[in-house]
Amino acid sequence: MVGDDACTTFIELLKRMMDIFSSMEERKRNRGVRGAKAPKIKLGKLSKKDFQKLQKAGLDIKYVTVPAEKAAEIEDNLLKMGGSFFKTELGDSNNAVFAVPSGQLDMLQSAMKHAVAKELQDNPEKIIVKDGKELIDAEDIGIVRSVMTNHDIPVITFKNDDGKYMNFVPKDFDGQYAKAMKEAEKIIKEVDGIDVTRYEQTAPLDNLGYEAYIVSQDEAREIYAAAKSEGLDVSFVPQGENVAVMYNSDISEKVADARAEYKNSLEASEEYIIDVFDDIITLDMNKLNKEELNTADSYFMRVPNTAGQDYIRIKHSEAELINGGKTLKSKLDFEKEYPVYDSGGKVKRAASGSELAGYFNTRNRRANKETAVYKYGTDGGELRRIDLFNSKKNELISVKMGSCKEMAAALKERGLDSKTVNKLLEDINKELTDKQKEIFAFTAEKTEIVYADIPNIGEYLAQSQLSQSVIGKAECIGELPKDNGSKCCILDNNTNKYAVIPVMPVRDVQIMLSQMGYSEISAKEIADKVAKSYRESDIGDNLEMIESKDYLDISVSTLKPERYDSNNAELADMGYYRYGESIIIIRDDPESYQYMQIEKDTPLADVEKALRDDFGLVDDISVAVAMKQLIDDGFIPDAKVKETDEAVIGQLTENMIEVREKSGGSYAILPIDKIDTERLTDMGISEKGAKDIKRSAEKNIREAKNPDRQTLSEIKAYAADKIKELSQAVKDKAVSIGKSKGGQEH
Numbered sequence: 001m002v003g004d005d006a007c008t009t010f011i012e013l014l015k016r017m018m019d020i021f022s023s024m025e026e027r028k029r030n031r032g033v034r035g036a037k038a039p040k041i042k043l044g045k046l047s048k049k050d051f052q053k054l055q056k057a058g059l060d061i062k063y064v065t066v067p068a069e070k071a072a073e074i075e076d077n078l079l080k081m082g083g084s085f086f087k088t089e090l091g092d093s094n095n096a097v098f099a100v101p102s103g104q105l106d107m108l109q110s111a112m113k114h115a116v117a118k119e120l121q122d123n124p125e126k127i128i129v130k131d132g133k134e135l136i137d138a139e140d141i142g143i144v145r146s147v148m149t150n151h152d153i154p155v156i157t158f159k160n161d162d163g164k165y166m167n168f169v170p171k172d173f174d175g176q177y178a179k180a181m182k183e184a185e186k187i188i189k190e191v192d193g194i195d196v197t198r199y200e201q202t203a204p205l206d207n208l209g210y211e212a213y214i215v216s217q218d219e220a221r222e223i224y225a226a227a228k229s230e231g232l233d234v235s236f237v238p239q240g241e242n243v244a245v246m247y248n249s250d251i252s253e254k255v256a257d258a259r260a261e262y263k264n265s266l267e268a269s270e271e272y273i274i275d276v277f278d279d280i281i282t283l284d285m286n287k288l289n290k291e292e293l294n295t296a297d298s299y300f301m302r303v304p305n306t307a308g309q310d311y312i313r314i315k316h317s318e319a320e321l322i323n324g325g326k327t328l329k330s331k332l333d334f335e336k337e338y339p340v341y342d343s344g345g346k347v348k349r350a351a352s353g354s355e356l357a358g359y360f361n362t363r364n365r366r367a368n369k370e371t372a373v374y375k376y377g378t379d380g381g382e383l384r385r386i387d388l389f390n391s392k393k394n395e396l397i398s399v400k401m402g403s404c405k406e407m408a409a410a411l412k413e414r415g416l417d418s419k420t421v422n423k424l425l426e427d428i429n430k431e432l433t434d435k436q437k438e439i440f441a442f443t444a445e446k447t448e449i450v451y452a453d454i455p456n457i458g459e460y461l462a463q464s465q466l467s468q469s470v471i472g473k474a475e476c477i478g479e480l481p482k483d484n485g486s487k488c489c490i491l492d493n494n495t496n497k498y499a500v501i502p503v504m505p506v507r508d509v510q511i512m513l514s515q516m517g518y519s520e521i522s523a524k525e526i527a528d529k530v531a532k533s534y535r536e537s538d539i540g541d542n543l544e545m546i547e548s549k550d551y552l553d554i555s556v557s558t559l560k561p562e563r564y565d566s567n568n569a570e571l572a573d574m575g576y577y578r579y580g581e582s583i584i585i586i587r588d589d590p591e592s593y594q595y596m597q598i599e600k601d602t603p604l605a606d607v608e609k610a611l612r613d614d615f616g617l618v619d620d621i622s623v624a625v626a627m628k629q630l631i632d633d634g635f636i637p638d639a640k641v642k643e644t645d646e647a648v649i650g651q652l653t654e655n656m657i658e659v660r661e662k663s664g665g666s667y668a669i670l671p672i673d674k675i676d677t678e679r680l681t682d683m684g685i686s687e688k689g690a691k692d693i694k695r696s697a698e699k700n701i702r703e704a705k706n707p708d709r710q711t712l713s714e715i716k717a718y719a720a721d722k723i724k725e726l727s728q729a730v731k732d733k734a735v736s737i738g739k740s741k742g743g744q745e746h
Contacts, residue, residue, distance in 0.1 A: 010046060010051060010586070010593045014086075014088075014584065014595055040599055040602070041596060041597070041598055041599075041602060041606060041607065041610045041614075042596070042597040042599075043594070043595070043596050043597075043610070043614050044088050044594070044595055045592045045593060045594040045595065046086045046592060046593050047591060047592045048590075048591060048592055048593065049591075050084055050085065050086065051086070051593065054084045054085070054086065054099070054100075054101055061099050061100070061101060061102070062099070062100055062101070062102050062105055063097055063098070063099055064097070064098045064100065064105070064108055064145075065095045065096070065097055065145060065148070065149045065155075066095065066096055066097075066098060066112060066154070066156060067094060067095060067096070067154030067155075067156065067170070068094055068095055068096045068154065069154070070096075070112070070115045070116075070154075070156070071087060071096035071098075073114075073115045073118070074098070074108075074111045074112055074115050075087055077110070077111035077112075077114045077115065078098075078107065078108065078111045081107050081110065081111060083100065083104055083107045083108065083111065084100065084101060084104060085098050085099060085100045085104070085108070086098070086099040087099075094152045094153070094154045095149060095152060095154055109158055109159065112156045112158070113158060115156070116156055116168050135162075135164040135165065135166055136157075136164060136165040136166070136167070137164060137165075138159075138163055138164065138165065140184075140188050141157065141165045142525075143184055143187050143188050143191065143521065143525060144157075144165075144167075144181070144184045145157065146521050146524065146525075147180050147181075147183055147184040147187065147521055148177075148180055148184075150520070150521060151176060151180050153169070153173050153176050153177055153180055154169070154170055154173065155167050155168065155169050155173075155177070156168045187519065187521050187522050187525065189494070190492075190494055190518075190522050191522060191525045191526060191529070193492060193493040193494035194490060194491070194492055194493070194494075194526050194529060195490075195491040195493065196488060196489070196490055196491075196526075196529045196530050196532075196533045197462060197465075197466055197488065197489045197491075197533070198486070198487075198488050198503065198530075198533035198534060198535065198538075199459055199462035199463055199466065199487055199488075199489070200456070200459045200484075200485065200486060200487070201463065201481065201483070201484050201485055201486075201487045202456075202459060202460070202463065202484055203463070203484075204480055204481070204482050205463065205466055205467045205470065205471055205480055205489075205500065206467070206471050206480055208249070208463060208464060208467050209248060209249055210246060210247065210248050210249055210460065210464065211246070211247060211249060211252055211255075211464055211468075212244060212245065212246040212457070212460040212461045212463075212464040213244070213245060213461065213464060213465065213468075214239055214242045214243070214244055214245075214461065215242060215243055215245055215259075216242055216243070217241070217242065217243060218262075219259065219262050220236055220242075220243035220245060220449060221446060221447045221449060222258060222259075222261070222262040222419075223236075223245055223255060223258050223259065223262070224236060224447055224449045224450075225447045226254075226255075226257075226258035226261075227247075227255070227258070228447075230254060232247065232251050232254055232255065233247060233248065233251070234246070234247040234251075234255065235247065235452040235454060236449050236450070236451050236452060237451060237452055237453075237454050237457045238451055239457075243449070244454075244457050244461055246454065246457065246460055246464075261419065262419070265417065265419035265420040265423055266423060268416065268417075268420040268423075269420050269423035269424045269427060271390050271391075271392050271393075272388045272389065272390050272397075272424060273366065273388070273389045273390075273391070274386070274387075274388060274424075274427060274428055274431050275364060275366070275386070275387040275388075275389065276386055276387075276428075276431050276432060276436070277383055277384065277385050277386070277387065278383065278384050278401065278433075278436065279331050279332045279333070279334065279353070279357070279383070279384075280329065280330075280331055281329075281330055281331070281332055281357070281360040281383075282322075282327050282328065282329050282360075283301050283304075283327065283328045283330075283360075284326070284327060285321070285325065285326055285327060285328055286326065287302075288301050288302045288304065289301055289302075289328070290302065290311065290343070293311075293345045295313075297315060297316050297317070298313045298314060298315050298316060299313070299314050299316070299319060299328060300313055300341070300345065301313070301314055301328065303340070303356065303359050303360075304359055304360065305359045306359060308343065309342070309343070310340050310341070310342075310348075310359075311340070311341040311342065311343065311345075312338055312339070312340060312341065312356070313339070313341070314328065314330050318330055318331065332353040332356060332357050332360075332383075333353045334352065334353040334354040334357065334384075335352070335353065335354070336352070336353050337350045337351070337352055338350065338351055338352070338353060338356060357383035357384070358383065360383060364387045364389060364396055364398070366387075366389045366391070366396070367389065367396050368394075370394060371389075371394050371395065371396050372393075372394065372395040372396070373395070373396045373398065374395065374396065374397050374398065374410075374414060375398045376397070376398065376399040376400065376406070376410040377399065377400030377402065377406070378398045378399070378400050384400065384401040385398055385399060385400050385401055386398075386399050386400075386401060386407065386428060387399075388411075388424070397410060397411065397414055401436065401439060401440075402439065402440075403439070403440060403441050404425050404428075404429070404440050404441060404442040407425060407428065407440075408421050408425060411424060422445070425442055426442070426444055428440070428442075429442040466489050469491070470489065470491060470498045473496075474491065474496045474497060474498045475495075475496060475497045475498070476497075476498060476499070476500075477497050477498065477499040477516055478499050478500075480500055481500055481501075481502065485502065486502065486503035486538060487500055487501065487502060487503065488500070488501050488502075488503055488530055488533060490513075490526065490530065499512075499516065503534060503538050506527045506528070506530065506531045507527075509523075509526075509527040509530050509531075510523045510524055510527045511523075513526055513527060561575030561576060561577050561586050562575055562576055562577060563575055564576075564625055564626065564629060568619075568621065568622050568625055570617055570618065570619060570622040571622055571625060571626065573587060573588045573589065574586065574587045574588070574615075574626070575588075576629065578633070579597070581599060581600045582597050582598060582599045582600060582635070583597075583598050583630060583633065583635050584596065584597045584598075585598070585615070585626070587615055594615065596610060596611075596614065596615060598610075598630065598635060599635075600634070600635050601635075601636075601637060602635070602636065603636075604627070604631075604636050604651075604653075605654070607627065607630060607636060608623055608627060608653050608654065611623050611626055611627070620653065620655050620656050620671065621656065621669060623652075623653050623656070624652040624653050624656035624658075624669050625669065627652045627653055627656075628652050628658060628669065631650065631652065642696070644689060644692060644693065645662075645689070646661065646662055646663075646684075646685045646686060646689040647659050647660060647661055647662060647680075647685055647689065647693060648660045648662065649693060649696070651672075652669065655671055655672055655673070656669055656670065656671060656672060657669070657670060657672050657697065658670075659680060659683075659685075659693060661683045661684050661685055663684065664683070664684050666683045666684065667683075668680065668683060672697050672700065673697070673698075675690075675693060675694040675697050675698075677690035677691060677693075677694055678690075680693060
């Protein structure tokens with residue numbers, strides 16, 4: 001029986017497809033396309049077998065527009081592949097629409113490829129391939145399709161191996177396609193520049209009364225310490241690895257000072273590059289290796305800064321070639337004794353690793369002759385040291401490898417404040433090995449933050465961020481809402497304008513955006529962004545809140561077909577729903593769902609014929625009940641109506657009329673050739689009134705059977721008209737004769 005969940009879901013599918021065509025027709029009207037279409041009856045059906053396949057294949061339904069002339073061929077190809085789809089094409093549109101599960105888009109694409117391949121083979125000159133520079137990114141193809149659909153340009157789109165899209169366009173539409181693509185590019189740029197934020201408003205954006213933002217753990221500790229020392233009321237809430245900070249606006253300046261102090265110390269510490277020099281040495285293989293004295297397991301290397309007099313051997317097992325073999329890297333053991341050779345390879349003496357270290361890496365590679373160098377305990381060329389180089393000041397601070405207290409004293413002597421020194425000590429400690437950290441003995445002085453419990457901190461953060469980004473920095477369109485509740489902020493970075501609106505159905509958002517000056521397609525795309533920002537609580541069971549042109553969750557049904565107010569068996573499997581300026585009748589047959597869309601002002605006779613011929617209604621009463629609903633809703637305005645003192649008589653079909661008693665409102669649907677006067681009197685109509693209605697009906701039947709036969713009253717009226725015409729003719733003739741005899745009238 002009509003009205004079950006599956007049938008209402010079919011209505012959802014059909015409604016979306018109707019929307020696509022309505023959008024095209026509206027676009028045509030806006031462009032001033034001539035030749036308004038006469039009201040039409042549009043028919044179609046979807047087999048239940050295919051519909052069940054659609055449901056089983058997945059909940060995401062995609063809508064694809066294809067050239068109408070290719071629709072039948074694509075349909076055949078899809079059927080051969082076992083695809084599940086719903087197809088419709090309306091009026092004289094250049095396009096048809098296929099509804100397919102998202103998982104079968106590739107199958108539909110294959111079906112379209114076969115159709116295009118055949119066309120290219122048969123008529124290659126009729127199709128233009130939009131390839132090369134006109135490839136379209138995946139995230140933009142939806143807008144391009146919408147533009148082409150709204151301009152009713154037949155396009156078949158394929159995805160290539162790179163994930164981009166290419167279009168095939170009939171040659172006759174080449175110029176239109178080029179202009180439509182420019183429009184699409186403009187819309188893409190416009191939509192990309194839109195940011196949407198959904199939030200729960202607790203105060204107007206221009207008067208929040210608080211500030212909230214996310215900071216790092218380190219900065220949060222600095223703010224916490226400053227707040228604690230100055231007695232400031234600041235709340236801290238953990239946010240993953242970071243911290244949310246929130247406070248009233250009246251202490252903003254003091255918190256800003258604490259943040260600025262932290263920022264300055266951070267920037268000052270980041271000016272320094274840290275180099276740690278210890279037991280690692282590097283040697284240039286081109287300049288320091290004496291290759292002829294190398295052995296199978298060692299390199300013979302000159303010790304730098306010895307005027308070419310001293311050499312050492314470094315075993316392969318203790319060495320690593322880096323920089324593509326240009327540099328040798330090794331490690332010195334400060335306590336070990338190393339043999340020192342002359343240039344001929346003879347041992348001349350022994351030296352400790354600590355002594356040899358003094359000849360290596362004595363100069364920082366970052367420094368030049370202009371660099372100001374400040375040494376602390378490294379005057380003898382100590383290898384074990386930490387260098388801090390500041391390129392901005394072009395100065396080098398070189399401190400021997402020791403405790404962090406010695407390092408801190410050296411840095412403070414150079415004028416660095418305590419916050420910067422502490423940050424540098426922490427950064428240096430991160431660069432050291434575990435053994436070096438034991439010598440450095442750094443202990444971080446970290447303040448333990450006391451956190452607050454603010455469950456809705458996310459809302460405060462969103463509002464504060466919005467307030468900081470739009471108030472005073474962008475132009476507000478309309479008025480900022482003062483009331484609390486669910487809101488969306490739409491920020492247009494292209495124009496630096498924004499609007500704040502309540503959370504509302506997507507169609508209402510589209511209307512509002514259109515009023516703000518956005519084009520129809522831009523408004524739809526931006527509204528789709530708005531819908532994606534909605535939360536589960538915004539949507540509930542209301543599909544209108546999120547309905548977009550690209551998808552439909554067919555597990556949700558909101559449109560319920562209305563039943564005919566009748567016990568008629570032929571109408572039991574039928575229902576209807578209103579769609580814009582039309583009404584759609586659904587028939588739930590055993591094998592399929594059939595639909596008939598009847599546009600407003602469609603002639604009564606055309607609708608009656610369609611109900612009988614296309615929907616197979618047999619009984620006159622069944623057709624009459626269906627027609628009565630259409631007439632009552634104003635979709636068929638040309639029904640013949642006659643009034644008496646007691647009743648209103650309306651013609652429902654060629655054979656059936658409705659008699660409605662004026663005072664009580666009761667009515668009866670009766671065959672025009674078999675008026676039951678007793679039934680009329682039971683309704684409260686007088687016996688005379690009932691007989692008059694019957695005589696009037698019989699008269700209408702006689703006139704219908706003998707259209708050329710005239711009644712006495714008609715003959716009298718005809719004669720009266722003829723006498724008037726004759727009298728006027730005689731008068732005109734008399735005037736004419738009078739003028740010819742001297743200009744006097746007689």
